Amino acid sequence: MIRVMLTDDQNIVLQGIATLLELSEQIEVVGRADSGEACLEQLAAGLRPDVILLDIHMPGMKGMDALREIQANYRIPVIFLTTFDDAYLRQQGAELGAKGLLLKNIALEELVDAISRVAAGANLLNTADLPHTEHMTPRENLIARALAEGRTNKEIARLQNLSPGTVKNYTSNLFSKLGVRNRAEAIVRLKELGLF
Amino acid sequence: MIRVMLTDDQNIVLQGIATLLELSEQIEVVGRADSGEACLEQLAAGLRPDVILLDIHMPGMKGMDALREIQANYRIPVIFLTTFDDAYLRQQGAELGAKGLLLKNIALEELVDAISRVAAGANLLNTADLPHTEHMTPRENLIARALAEGRTNKEIARLQNLSPGTVKNYTSNLFSKLGVRNRAEAIVRLKELGLF
DNA sequence: CGCCACCCATGACAAAGGTCACTTGCCAAA
DNA sequence: TTTGGCAAGTGACCTTTGTCATGGGTGGCG
Incomplete structure (x- = not known):
């Protein structure tokens, strides 16, 4: 069983995805947070999931901010969940150390598959073959x-x-x-x- | 059992919420659409849910557009699902005949409760006590x-x-x-x- | 009919936005 | 230590945006 932590600001979405993942029988949702701040709190309190799923678009602390913090303090692979695929996000995410970027309109099996691979050490965001995007200072x-x-x-x-x-x-x-x-x-x- | 149709462009969210609703044992999800267009197609094909849950923010046909079409052709109560509560949306939705506007960060029980009440004929968007908002031509x-x-x-x-x-x-x-x-x-x- | 809402347009004016060239100071890497 | 990138600034210059007054035209409705 892969131990996953899920972060999304919309409760019904959070619970929905969590339930779906649980149903897959390969994944255990060990943490649920409705903000970047809450996610970091739970990590600070000692929670250690195998993989963190992070919504990019949240009020307050954004996914990118949370990712920065997580990378600075822990060694837990992070996968982004978002609405739009985008070269810029891939670039930024990859540079900050994210291991994947998945669209929310994805099938459950693909999501589970991606989580498994990242939990096994894979990096789905290969910096090498990304187009160069200038990033912001x-x-x-x-x-x-x-x-x-x-x-x-x-x-x-x-x-x-x-x-x-x-x-x-x-x-x-x-x-x-x-x-x-x-x-x-x-x-x-x-x-x-x-x-x- | 209340027969519900669910429309949301993000597949994982759509399936997640559907699963949650099914688990409530009071609701049966009889239709799932990933766009306003798909929603209307299923209605045109003869699907007749008791209540329609509609995401407002979708690429292509927006929730408001879909609502307009549904109101013009069917007598099925519609509840909006959205990220932000907002006087403007309440006003516009109410004028077009929506029966409710729910935030996605809501607890499952509240969602089920709202669906039950609307299925029973309630209108959760009472035009009377809404502030007047000028609407667009x-x-x-x-x-x-x-x-x-x-x-x-x-x-x-x-x-x-x-x-x-x-x-x-x-x-x-x-x-x-x-x-x-x-x-x-x-x-x-x-x-x-x-x-x- | 008269009224009103909507549609379309103009010209003038002020304010905000955007580009460019050029300068300075700092810090870090070669 | 020189080079180069980044932060920060200035002033000039032009374009775009936004407001306002004002004018028509249409079509529905009481």
């Missing part, structure tokens, strides 16, 4: 977050103690890294990625 | 859709054979109806509502 990350909330440049400048011109430079860089033309498209893209 | 709806894709005013004008100035007027009206200041916030809001 920490500052850009902050800017991106504010952008994804619909903030204006002026507001972002005030909130982060920068000059408005500087903010424009950052957003401008972000756009080219995201492959978009303006902030509207950037927001759509960021939401699509489930990053913020 | 058909044209505004088209504009909103394009807006939510990150289109510029010029593009929208070209795509819909309007003058750029006209588009600005529509977007401007939209912003005030949505209670936002600019297109960035509008996109955030529309995504939040799961409308596009």
Whole structure:
């Protein structure tokens, strides 16, 4: 039996997937968390699953943030669950050490199969054959977050103690890294990625 | 036994919730669809559930679109499943005839309870005590859709054979109806509502 | 009929957004 | 120690966006 921990902010989804996994008879759900924070708490309390399934898109701490923390403190393989497949997410996830990225519209058998393979040490996100994606610097990350909330440049400048011109430079860089033309498209893209 | 049809684009979520409902012993899941289109097809093929559970946020046909179609052709009560509670969704849903709006982070018992009550004829969305929300005209709806894709005013004008100035007027009206200041916030809001 | 909601449009104006070139300071790797 | 990347900033310049006033046209409804 593979011991799995599941994290998803939507309770009914969390319980639903957990029940499905239990039914597979190959997997035991030993932990359920409804936020990145709750997931980390349970790990801090001593829970040691074989694999962690992590939803990317959650209010508060995002999947990526949680992944960073988990990688920094534990040696437990993490698989992302998300709505959209995306080169950017694969890249970011792989760099941070995630072992897989699975779509939520997947069949149960495929999910179980992927979990088994990762539990056995496999890495389903092979960095080698990923296309190169420029990743964000920490500052850009902050800017991106504010952008994804619909903030204006002026507001972002005030909130982060920068000059408005500087903010424009950052957003401008972000756009080219995201492959978009303006902030509207950037927001759509960021939401699509489930990053913020 | 209450005969329920479930619609959600994410297969693992669809199967998960279905399994949970089945386990409740009070509900029988007689139909599963992974899109609004698929839901309507099954109804057209003669399926007649007692209640339809509909995810609002789906690629392609949205929950609201599906609801419109269902109301136009059948007399089956519809309950929305969504991530965010929101006055706007309640208002729109209620006007189109939905009987309930439930958050996905809800306990199973509450979900079962709500389904039972709606199956028994209850309306959990009482129009009377809803705050008045201005709703979009058909044209505004088209504009909103394009807006939510990150289109510029010029593009929208070209795509819909309007003058750029006209588009600005529509977007401007939209912003005030949505209670936002600019297109960035509008996109955030529309995504939040799961409308596009 | 008159009223209203919706549709479409224009022009003017101010504010916000986006690009570019160029500068400075820091820190880390070669 | 030189080189290079990153953070941070400035100013110029142009485009896009948003608001407002104002004008028509249509079609339904009391």
